Amino acid sequence: MADSSKGKEKKKTTDGATGGDAPKDWNPRIVGFLCNWCSYTGADLAGVSRLQYTPEFIPIRVMCSGSVDVAYILKAFLEGADGVLIGGCHLGDCHYLNGNYKARRRVAVVKEVMEGVGLDPRRLHLEWISASESGKFAKTVSTFDETLRQLGPNPLAKERLL
Amino acid sequence: MPGLRKVDRLKKLLLILPCDEEMEGLLDPESLAEEMNDPENWVFARSDPRLCGPDRSDYIADLVKETEAQAIIVGGPSDRTHGSVWRQEASLVGIPPDRVELVPLVQQCIYVTDEKDAARRRAKIMIESALARVDTGIDRAVERVKAMQAVLVIGGGVAGMQAAWDLADFGRQVYLVERTGELGGRAHQLSRTYPTQDCKPDGCCPQSCRDCQFTPRIDLVTSHPLIELLLESEVRSVKGGIGGYQIEVHSPETSRLLEVGAIVVATGNVMFDAGEMGELSPWHPDVISFLELEKLIDWQRKEDRAWEPLRRPSDGKVPKNIHFLQCVGSRDEHHGTIECSLVCCTYAVGQAKDLKDMLPDATVAIHYMDMRGPYRGFERHYLEAQESGVLFMRGRVVEIEPDNGNLMLSYEDIDIGEPVTMEADLVVLSVGQLPTPGTAELAQMLGVPLDDDGYIGEDNTTYSLWDRRGVYVVGCAAGPRGIRYSVRDGREAALSIDAVLRRTQIELADNIAEVDDERCVGCGQCVESCEYGAVTLEERTDLQTGRKYRVAIVDPRRCWGCGNCHATCPSTAIRLSGFSDDQLVRQVELASGGHR
Numbered sequence: 230m231a232d233s234s235k236g237k238e239k240k241k242t243t244d245g246a247t248g249g250d251a252p253k254d255w256n257p258r259i260v261g262f263l264c265n266w267c268s269y270t271g272a273d274l275a276g277v278s279r280l281q282y283t284p285e286f287i288p289i290r291v292m293c294s295g296s297v298d299v300a301y302i303l304k305a306f307l308e309g310a311d312g313v314l315i316g317g318c319h320l321g322d323c324h325y326l327n328g329n330y331k332a333r334r335r336v337a338v339v340k341e342v343m344e345g346v347g348l349d350p351r352r353l354h355l356e357w358i359s360a361s362e363s364g365k366f367a368k369t370v371s372t373f374d375e376t377l378r379q380l381g382p383n384p385l386a387k388e389r390l391l
Numbered sequence: 392m393p394g395l396r397k398v399d400r401l402k403k404l405l406l407i408l409p410c411d412e413e414m415e416g417l418l419d420p421e422s423l424a425e426e427m428n429d430p431e432n433w434v435f436a437r438s439d440p441r442l443c444g445p446d447r448s449d450y451i452a453d454l455v456k457e458t459e460a461q462a463i464i465v466g467g468p469s470d471r472t473h474g475s476v477w478r479q480e481a482s483l484v485g486i487p488p489d490r491v492e493l494v495p496l497v498q499q500c501i502y503v504t505d506e507k508d509a510a511r512r513r514a515k516i517m518i519e520s521a522l523a524r525v526d527t528g529i530d531r532a533v534e535r536v537k538a539m540q541a542v543l544v545i546g547g548g549v550a551g552m553q554a555a556w557d558l559a560d561f562g563r564q565v566y567l568v569e570r571t572g573e574l575g576g577r578a579h580q581l582s583r584t585y586p587t588q589d590c591k592p593d594g595c596c597p598q599s600c601r602d603c604q605f606t607p608r609i610d611l612v613t614s615h616p617l618i619e620l621l622l623e624s625e626v627r628s629v630k631g632g633i634g635g636y637q638i639e640v641h642s643p644e645t646s647r648l649l650e651v652g653a654i655v656v657a658t659g660n661v662m663f664d665a666g667e668m669g670e671l672s673p674w675h676p677d678v679i680s681f682l683e684l685e686k687l688i689d690w691q692r693k694e695d696r697a698w699e700p701l702r703r704p705s706d707g708k709v710p711k712n713i714h715f716l717q718c719v720g721s722r723d724e725h726h727g728t729i730e731c732s733l734v735c736c737t738y739a740v741g742q743a744k745d746l747k748d749m750l751p752d753a754t755v756a757i758h759y760m761d762m763r764g765p766y767r768g769f770e771r772h773y774l775e776a777q778e779s780g781v782l783f784m785r786g787r788v789v790e791i792e793p794d795n796g797n798l799m800l801s802y803e804d805i806d807i808g809e810p811v812t813m814e815a816d817l818v819v820l821s822v823g824q825l826p827t828p829g830t831a832e833l834a835q836m837l838g839v840p841l842d843d844d845g846y847i848g849e850d851n852t853t854y855s856l857w858d859r860r861g862v863y864v865v866g867c868a869a870g871p872r873g874i875r876y877s878v879r880d881g882r883e884a885a886l887s888i889d890a891v892l893r894r895t896q897i898e899l900a901d902n903i904a905e906v907d908d909e910r911c912v913g914c915g916q917c918v919e920s921c922e923y924g925a926v927t928l929e930e931r932t933d934l935q936t937g938r939k940y941r942v943a944i945v946d947p948r949r950c951w952g953c954g955n956c957h958a959t960c961p962s963t964a965i966r967l968s969g970f971s972d973d974q975l976v977r978q979v980e981l982a983s984g985g986h987r
Contacts, residue, residue: 260982265471273469276498284509287516287982288499290470292902292970295920296954300972301979308983325953326840326922335958386984 244349244384257311257377259286259370262301264294266324268316270360280367283374286314294318294355295328295335302339302353309386312352312377314370319357329357349380401490401525404460405436405518406451408467410443417501417510420466427518434522435460448483455484462490462525466518469495489528489969492521520978527973529966534899534947538634538892539652543568545626545833548576549874550866551657552607553881554888558655559617561889566649567612568621568640574609576659577867578874582688585741585772606878621647629654629836632925632948633861634897653861653888654837656847657881658830660867663720663727663823671719671820672791676705677798678818681715681738688745701749703817706796710753710817713746714800715739716788717759721823728823730844732871735821736763737772742819744776756782758802766873786811791818824871837862838923838949846870861948863888902952902969904945910964913941917956917965925949926956926965 263269269290275282291297294317305313315336317329333355340350354376356369405427409420424438435458441450454460463481465473470493478488494517504510540563544555547569555567567574578584612618624642631637638649662680665673672678679687687701703710717735720727739757747755762783764773777783788802798815826845834840834847839862841847847864865880866872872880891897904926906917917926928941943965945956954967963972 258983260979269469270471273471273495273498276495276500276502279502281503281505284500284504284506284513286503287513287520288495289520289975289978289982291954291975292967293953293955296958296967296970298958298972298975301975304976304979305983308980310979310983321843325951325955328953328955331920331955331958 244347244352244380251378251381255382256283256285257374257382258309259283259312259314259373259377260305260310261286261288261314261316261370262291262294262297263288263316264318264324264328265290265292267318267322267360268294268356268358268366271316271358271362271366274361274363275366278363280363282367282370286370286374293323293325293328294332295323295325295330297332297335299335299339299342303342306343306348306352306383306385309383311380311383311386312354312373314373315353315355316358316366316369317355319359322357322359347384351376351380352383400433401461402433402459403435403462403464403522403525404451404454404458405434405464405522406442406454406466407436407438407496407518408442408465409438409440410467411497411501414467414497414501417505417507418496418514423466423511423514427515448480451480452484455486460486462486462492464492464494464518464521464525466494466496466514468493469498472498487530487533489531490525492524494518494521516981520981523977523981524974527971527977529968529971529973531903531905531968534903535896536632536634536899536948538895538897539636539650540564540892540895541566541649541651542653542655542888542892543626543636543638543649543651544655544657546570546576546655546657546659546866546868547574547612547620547622548657548659548866548877549578549606550659550868550877550881551576551655552609552612553878554655554657554863554865554885555618555881556607556612556615557882557885558888559615561885563617563889563892565615565618566621566640566651567618568624568626570623570625572623574612574620574622577682578606578877579609580682580685580689582685583741583745584874585737606874607881626833626836629838632838632946633891634948636861652892653863655881655884655888656833656837656862656864656868657866658827658833658868660824660846660871661827663825665719665820665822668719668726670790671716671788671818672793672798673820675791675793675798675818677703677710677816678791678820679704680820680822681735681742684742684819688742701746708816709750711750712797712813712815713743713750713753713755713817713819714788714813714815715743715755715757715819715821717757717821718787719820719822720825722760723823728825728844730823730871731763732821732824733763733765734871734873735823737766737769737873739819739821740764740769740773740776740781743781744772744779747776747779747781751780754782755780756784758784758786758788758800760785760787791815824867827868830868835924838925838951839864842870844870861891897948899947902954902967903947903950904952904954904956904965904967906943906945907964907966908942910962911942912962912964913943914961915941915943916959916961917943920955920959922953922955923949923951925951 323329336355343350358366407420407424420438424436428436481491544551544567555565559565627639627641640647700709721732743755785805786802790801792799800813804811863884865884866877925946929944956965957967
């Protein structure tokens with residue numbers, strides 16, 4: 230255990246320290262997988278309620294947070310996204326009984342993989358946002374945006390640009 | 392996969408709705424449409440005020456004719472609010488529902504930011520994403536399944552009886568499965584129904600009052616030639632989905648396999664057992680539930696002892712102090728349920744008034760938290776009880792102690808704010824209502840979700856939206872409710888089922904999981920991930936080598952389209968129509984780096 234955590238720490242330094250190097254006009258790009266029944270509707274309500282958040286957040290509608298394939302998350306990072314947000318129904322409130330538990334388990338695994346490849350796991354965020362929680366939706370996106378600003382651009386994107 | 396082919400490129404009609412004033416200011420739909428218009432790549436973009444006017448359909452028909460469009464992308468409203476509207480609009484011009492995409496420019500773009508450039512960039516990514524979705528989508532032949540015409544009704548209370556009788560009246564074969572030996576359910580244990588003050592349903596009364604007329608009669612149900620009664624029977628297993636269920640019904644003598652097209656769940660609920668609330672001395676013979684009081688009253692009526700006063704169970708004395716306790720095991724965080732049972736206030740008021748009429752010298756009191764009567768006619772009923780001398784005491788009784796053959800009640804009277812003790816010789820508990828034991832197992836067999844409080848709920852979409860599931864929950868199986876609402880539930884379910892099954896072929900047009908046989912290794916992870924039992928493993932034999940192998944198959948009638956199996960599959964052999972890998976990956980590409 231001690232060895233593995235050391236390894237993790239070592240690799241962490243490749244990501245997360247670049248905040249200062251970010252270009253001036255850089256805004257973190259966030260890919261959002263929103264479940265059809267709760268978070269996507271919450272996002273709709275956030276708009277209708279005139280709640281503002283970063284326009285660099287791009288929503289992708291999925292039927293259930295439990296249907297978000299690990300490959301999509303990794304693909305987003307490989308394509309240069311600075312953060313990935315997954316929005317699902319509250320635990321126990323899943324439209325499909327327990328898809329959000331599956332999402333939670335999957336996210337936990339992906340976070341470990343991210344650490345392994347030198348990506349800060351904070352770039353992946355899972356949040357339970359119900360259809361009526363427009364405020365929580367906007368706040369989640371904004372807080373996540375703030376976190377990503379501190380982390381700086383996705384190092385994978387940088388490599389691709391070079 | 393048979394019936395599936397990849398759509399390489401479609402002629403896409405992009406409609407950007409200029410209906411929203413704020414959108415006009417920030418996005419300038421017309422110039423956006425101009426910018427997105429790309430006939431060479433088969434994107435035909437339009438933004439015209441006619442799209443928001445009354446002759447929208449004609450205008451769209453003209454556009455589709457002109458551009459030969461095979462898909463429609465709508466920029467403006469969200470799928471959640473306007474998806475069905477635009478899919479219907481598209482169906483008028485022959486475009487299938489899976490080739491309609493909505494881009495929520497109003498809800499998720501223009502209000503998000505004040506910056507014009509950022510909003511426009513975001514809008515463009517979202518539109519590109521939708522265009523890519525239809526281009527990378529997979530055409531799915533609309534699946535049609537044959538509909539069996541018979542219907543199973545589980546539970547023979549008033550709701551189930553009404554559903555069975557209506558369905559049989561429409562000419563359908565109905566199987567009515569009842570766990571006990573007789574029909575009628577709880578409604579038939581009551582002597583009267585309140586607040587209408589009618590006699591109990593199906594009584595031998597020569598008059599036909601309102602509730603009697605509206606309540607299904609047992610003899611009509613038992614004698615109907617199309618209703619087959621299966622008493623003392625239980626459902627053991629359910630296979631299949633809407634249009635074709637195979638149901639194993641077990642009785643002590645036999646086991647039968649029924650084939651039906653839809654299922655009505657009318658399993659009712661059960662009364663809270665006050666036995667766990669020791670402080671109320673529930674073991675005492677004079678502490679009874681309101682249903683036991685019904686039995687006392689009913690016994691007296693049945694045996695023509697109407698001239699005799701009611702006697703209490705313990706020693707047969709005529710009670711002089713009768714106290715009703717409301718909310719026992721309901722609206723309680725520690726016992727029973729925190730939910731209100733909806734009927735007990737109405738019922739207790741009615742019973743109290745009847746007892747007061749029967750025993751004018753007795754003290755009849757109701758201890759309540761709030762008077763709740765969600766029925767028409769309740770207020771008058773309540774007022775009549777007050778006028779007849781029933782006492783209403785606000786406060787919760789915390790203890791009942793036996794005392795010299797009588798009972799001592801301790802409670803805090805909220806109106807005077809002091810603890811009070813009071814003597815009673817008969818206590819009636821208005822107990823809460825809980826889901827019937829076995830509800831969770833039944834829900835699992837049927838592949839439908841449970842509510843927070845353990846009912847096969849009415850607020851899940853099983854009932855309202857997705858009649859393709861073929862499971863209809865009526866009466867108290869969906870939560871506590873009065874007789875008239877239960878009966879109405881049964882009738883409503885019968886009408887819905889008849890409308891669905893009448894088509895004989897049922898279209899399954901929603902998102903459904905599909906298995907690629909060549910990729911499937913038969914590991915079975917998808918089977919575990921499916922909460923609805925829609926995925927099963929099938930054993931097959933390779934014709935050339937004779938070797939046996941397993942492959943996953945999806946029952947489209949049981950699939951809810953969540954896509955959990957797709958995300959679980961390690962060999963990407965299952966996909967969800969409308970959310971295929973090609974589509975999502977393209978969307979992710981556009982969303983991740985489109986601006987760089």
